[in-house]
Amino acid sequence: MFFNTRQRIMAYKAKIRVTLRPSILDVQGKAVQHALDNLGYSSVDTVRIGKYIEVSINEDNLADAERIADEACRKLLANTVMEDYSIELEKIN
Amino acid sequence: MFFNTRQRIMAYKAKIRVTLRPSILDVQGKAVQHALDNLGYSSVDTVRIGKYIEVSINEDNLADAERIADEACRKLLANTVMEDYSIELEKIN
Numbered sequence: 001m002f003f004n005t006r007q008r009i010m011a012y013k014a015k016i017r018v019t020l021r022p023s024i025l026d027v028q029g030k031a032v033q034h035a036l037d038n039l040g041y042s043s044v045d046t047v048r049i050g051k052y053i054e055v056s057i058n059e060d061n062l063a064d065a066e067r068i069a070d071e072a073c074r075k076l077l078a079n080t081v082m083e084d085y086s087i088e089l090e091k092i093n
Numbered sequence: 094m095f096f097n098t099r100q101r102i103m104a105y106k107a108k109i110r111v112t113l114r115p116s117i118l119d120v121q122g123k124a125v126q127h128a129l130d131n132l133g134y135s136s137v138d139t140v141r142i143g144k145y146i147e148v149s150i151n152e153d154n155l156a157d158a159e160r161i162a163d164e165a166c167r168k169l170l171a172n173t174v175m176e177d178y179s180i181e182l183e184k185i186n
Contacts, residue, residue: 045149052145056138
């Protein structure tokens with residue numbers, strides 16, 4: 001009798017939101033707010049535009065996936081001088 | 094004795110994620126994936142890049158805020174031929 005002893009590698013999906021810090025002027029957001037106002041949506045107050053990034057990570061445990069997502073944000077995805085980021089991890093298999 | 098009878102207008106924050114449809118090639122995401130691979134993060138599988146938009150809406154009820162957020166997505170924020178969007182509403186006062 002044979003058993004398959006190969007360990008299955010887990011995968012996680014990191015859902016990352018990168019947003020401008022509140023003190024930074026968001027000109028793109030302002031433009032969208034004016035455009036919505038021109039379309040008749042006067043109850044729209046402020047618009048802030050950021051990035052949304054989904055990263056699939058093949059790691060066995062959540063801690064490693066978390067570390068990789070955090071390092072990816074700090075090194076590549078977010079400019080931490082001007083931007084904040086938040087990470088939400090989800091197991092996908 | 095005086096009472097303030099002015100009705101307070103509620104505000105909602107719509108958190109909108111606009112993502113490329115799965116069938117559309119994401120070249121920006123591919124570039125980020127290669128960059129992460131070059132930095133040594135070989136367990137990163139796929140990267141998809143989208144937009145994250147926060148919209149503050151001054152409306153008295155959730156249904157109106159929802160309608161405005163949905164119309165803003167369809168008319169301005171998302172290209173529904175190539176992109177999907179999801180809206181999450183949160184009361185802010």
